[in-house]
Amino acid sequence: MTANSQSGLLDPDRIAVIGATDRDGSVGRALLENLSTFEGEVIPVNPNRQQVLGMDCYRTIGAVPEPPAIDLAIVAVPATVAVDVVRQIGAQGVEHVVVITAGFSETDQAGRKREQELTAVADEYGLTLVGPNSVGVMSTSTGLNATFLEVYPPEGSLSLVSQSGAFIAAVMGWAVQHDIGFNHVVSLGNEAVVDETDFIAQWDDDPQTDVIVCYVEDIDDGQQFIEVAQAVTKNTPVVAIKSGRTEAGAEAAASHTGSIAGSEDAYQAGFEQAGVLRALNIQDVFTFGQVLAGQPPLDDTRIAIVTNGGGPGVLAADSVDDSQLALADFEADVSSELDDLLPDAADVTNPLDIIGDADLDRFESALDSVLAAETVDGVVVLSVPTALYEFEELAEIIGSLHQEYGKPVVACLMGGEPADRAADVLTAYGVPNYFDPERAVSSLEALADYGEIRDREYETPMSFDVDREAAREILEETVERDIDFLGTEAIGILDAYGIPTPAGEIVDGPGDAETAAERINGPVVMKLVSPDIIHKSDIGGVEIGVPAAGVADTYRMLRERARQYDPEATVLGVRVEALVDPDESTETIIGSKRDSQFGQLLMFGFGGIFVQIFQDTAFRVAPVTEREARRMTEEIQAAPMLRGARGRRPADLDSLVETLQRISLLISDFPAITELDVNPLVVSPAGVSAVDVRLTVDRKQLSDTR
């Protein structure tokens, strides 16, 4: 799809409706009726009608007199003829098509074949095609409503792209009621040709779109999505809700759309890296969308709460503490200013309780001081109704002070009808109003999140001097040995990528073991090396802290355990390694898994129970930048341990961050690695040491990319 190709799609002058009809209850009729608000020309096409709803009707699109050219064709014909109709549209030189017709890949084998034909026709003619199985498109600035829905939203600056038509149907009526305005609304349907990434790219340059809102079920090409969204979200916030987040949800989605979405870990990482704000429920989608459309991002996280109600003020403070925001401190000059203007009974603290007998003047002067304060990045005005002022007048004060200072302000005018009337006043200033203080705080958090995204500098992943050929040779052992899996014997792949491994060697006799241990000079770790024994610890295949005198016996014991576990197992030997001091070191895991949508996914976490039971892990789509790798080490819950909690010396975080980037490079260089586990990667103040490795390989892909 070319860069400007949707301008004709969502800003056409002349539209043909193929399948136009006046039959009651038909999609074709609903479309025509909805299009009556459109500023441009609408032309019905139907081989069986001469007139439809008073308009001249043409047998085919080819029969429509030109010029002017038709910019957009809406297709609402039976599935059996839809592909032919689209071919005629393409042949006629029309560039934009919305296929409402259902009965494609969402149904059965015949439908999937039909969709392949449709895509082929679109490719042949270079069509920008939305659908099939779309409920249509809307664009409020020209009154365009090319859908068969019963509701049409007010004009506004949110643009919505949704894989689910039902989602659009569900939210539009609610949007009308809550005066949430939209610019464009696109129902993607089966995404045979265009998808959300195309519209996100397009709407970045749209002056009438302030915020892009997405309902996502799956993302076909995760890497492209990240690339496009990183560029767009520097200027235009993108808010997404992804259905099928959970196991139950993903199963339901698979049953509903037939698609297998990638893993939640991948989406979580992908959205974060793309700079996309994620909403977990429908209410948040529009809370975030609205506040981002009306308010500037937060420069920092320091929030002030101004209230005439102590109790609700405390609830707001609780919400700030739950969030990633913080309560601002007032500096001495601000405090003394506030102290002067407030009655004696009021404390100058944050939340700033200007107490129940506050009138408009007190609200205004308190707000003025707080907004002027350098330590305040954003404000929640929380107001309980009293007989001393009207909400609408307070709303005017809030709005104009917001305008004067340009800092983000959100309101909680708590009440019924009067609060709603005041909310209309606030809306004119772009200030959202909420009943619940928690939502006000969470809307400010979205502004802070977007502030961080806007200020991001996306770097290029670092390059390292690595030995790709050595790594490839090790991976190709799988082809030679006709296996998918490599274990400790593949540790050389880490050496090839410059990742430190413990001093040590693989031996195949008790005498050699003793010699290896002598070279290490100190207690050693001894472990079986066998591609057939995956969980070595479980069969006693690892012995830690073996003194010199016990090395030969331990060698024999390990071989015996392997034999007892599986007499057929190939045992390549026993690895003898230096023991890392456990008091100074932490066992971590760096892993990867290949995701069907996002590609290589890099994982970091602490070993053992931390990953398995606490699921205390960080994921990123590879390749990662230095910043992203560092964030991974910071965002796991156990991170304080690395920074030197509990009286320990801090670990060598720089080495850890570099290792994450080197592994990221490895899995990016070799997409054929479907899973990899460096476990444990021992991290200590002296550096890192990759003690063991396991990986699985897609041998076919490996050979293909030779």
Added chain:
Amino acid sequence: MTANSQSGLLDPDRIAVIGATDRDGSVGRALLENLSTFEGEVIPVNPNRQQVLGMDCYRTIGAVPEPPAIDLAIVAVPATVAVDVVRQIGAQGVEHVVVITAGFSETDQAGRKREQELTAVADEYGLTLVGPNSVGVMSTSTGLNATFLEVYPPEGSLSLVSQSGAFIAAVMGWAVQHDIGFNHVVSLGNEAVVDETDFIAQWDDDPQTDVIVCYVEDIDDGQQFIEVAQAVTKNTPVVAIKSGRTEAGAEAAASHTGSIAGSEDAYQAGFEQAGVLRALNIQDVFTFGQVLAGQPPLDDTRIAIVTNGGGPGVLAADSVDDSQLALADFEADVSSELDDLLPDAADVTNPLDIIGDADLDRFESALDSVLAAETVDGVVVLSVPTALYEFEELAEIIGSLHQEYGKPVVACLMGGEPADRAADVLTAYGVPNYFDPERAVSSLEALADYGEIRDREYETPMSFDVDREAAREILEETVERDIDFLGTEAIGILDAYGIPTPAGEIVDGPGDAETAAERINGPVVMKLVSPDIIHKSDIGGVEIGVPAAGVADTYRMLRERARQYDPEATVLGVRVEALVDPDESTETIIGSKRDSQFGQLLMFGFGGIFVQIFQDTAFRVAPVTEREARRMTEEIQAAPMLRGARGRRPADLDSLVETLQRISLLISDFPAITELDVNPLVVSPAGVSAVDVRLTVDRKQLSDTR
């Protein structure tokens, strides 16, 4: 307060308003005007008026002609005369008083003194006194509005008691707008006499109250609250929101009310044990309140979702997975029934997507089958607007099927005005309607939580045969030695309470250490015993796995480390203990701290990083029952480790649960123990072993309770 004393308070026949006036903008006038809807008699009292708003006004309450007697006096006079006025009220024999007047303990020292006098007068006359600093009380069934607020809620079955008057002011207008009905509303103010516990107790027997809703800032007597609420919540759900949950919130609350609330851990545990449903934001308070008022509790957690919109259905499934609910499985007969009635394109799965062309008949038959299914405990009906049916008709179907089956049903009719009209239909059936599927699911979760509470059987904490005198003797060492803290030397207190400790003894010479180690016969643990060295590990005061040959040297080394750390430290010796096999054992912690509101608080968690960084802990107010102790071991995140995760044998959970109960008994027997840490308590398949103990004692209290 006696059991029925509020009936006069909230159901009076004759009310006197002291401080009645017709002065514009005064509280006295607002009260009188609001009382105009009251069914009974209202009598103004004011020494300076003969008539107020057309009513005869009396100089004092004593001047009001009787009979009939006055049931309730509302006081809105200046703070300086308020105590005298209340004394006159008491002398007149009026039993119920609401003091609106502010200027008591919420202000300054003089105010605190004034409040003490008020309490004394109330005690003298046995008054049921609400306030001072209350916004008043409401009771809709008699039109009673003894507040100065501008809004009055519709009649309903929620009764609200709130410490914050601003909270009441904030939510009432919103309640009017959203048609949320109340029976009683009480603003507690400073709680000089009555508090939330009194009203919770009272409303249990009130046939017009289906759900009790509380806004809580602090709870004076946590143990009494738990006792009362446990009894009430068997019949009447109690929903509470507690402000000052977080550190920032608690600071704000302290500044706002001057009260120091107990710890969040204590409230969390206290509410759980009391059977009180906790809401974390204002919206949830009323979401939970409404659904509990309209719907029966869930018997189990199996939910079905019936929808005509695939995408929103998946979002609902995500929310179920996030919650403690589960998606119901349909048994074969139900599946085949559904299969018969749905079109071919629909899959019989849960969420049950009856697809976009569903009409009312299909909704009705699908809902009928699902509600009849034995494996379904509750249903979410999720409906996207289409041209094929009207929401209001669907609402009738949902309502009557709910009535027929009596199972909990909540609705998500997603849309604007038409959904609101349908919601009115649903309300008549007690079925709540939500726009966001997440809220619908969370309301069902509240019904499940209440189902669990309703079915609880509160046991008595178990009694154990312990040696209280031996324990007391050890604790009294603090008095003798003039210290607050005891360490390893107090381990006998665990022996006295029947808690296993490792075989071992305290020795004070290298030779004795060797003898002790010989008796143990195997590697030992050696640790310094000193009341002056609290964190022994940090100074190398604990050596683990010392072989027989190293015992004497280790003894000398430990003494030397103690000397280097602090030459003045009292060292009582070195404890030599058997080493527990680390592969089979888990280090846990049982601790306690004394909370200012709830008393002794028992804590359980895993040792080290788990408590300190993950804060993976479980708390209960002591004494705990066997059920509560078991839940503590189940609810920490690391619990799977105890049950035998990662190929280990399961730990001896029964011994752990018994140990929790024994420690609970210990701290209940000795409230003078202000903090206690059994750390580590090693748990293995063979049982538990309390390896070390630390405790602090309130010596004065210990002596007083001798």
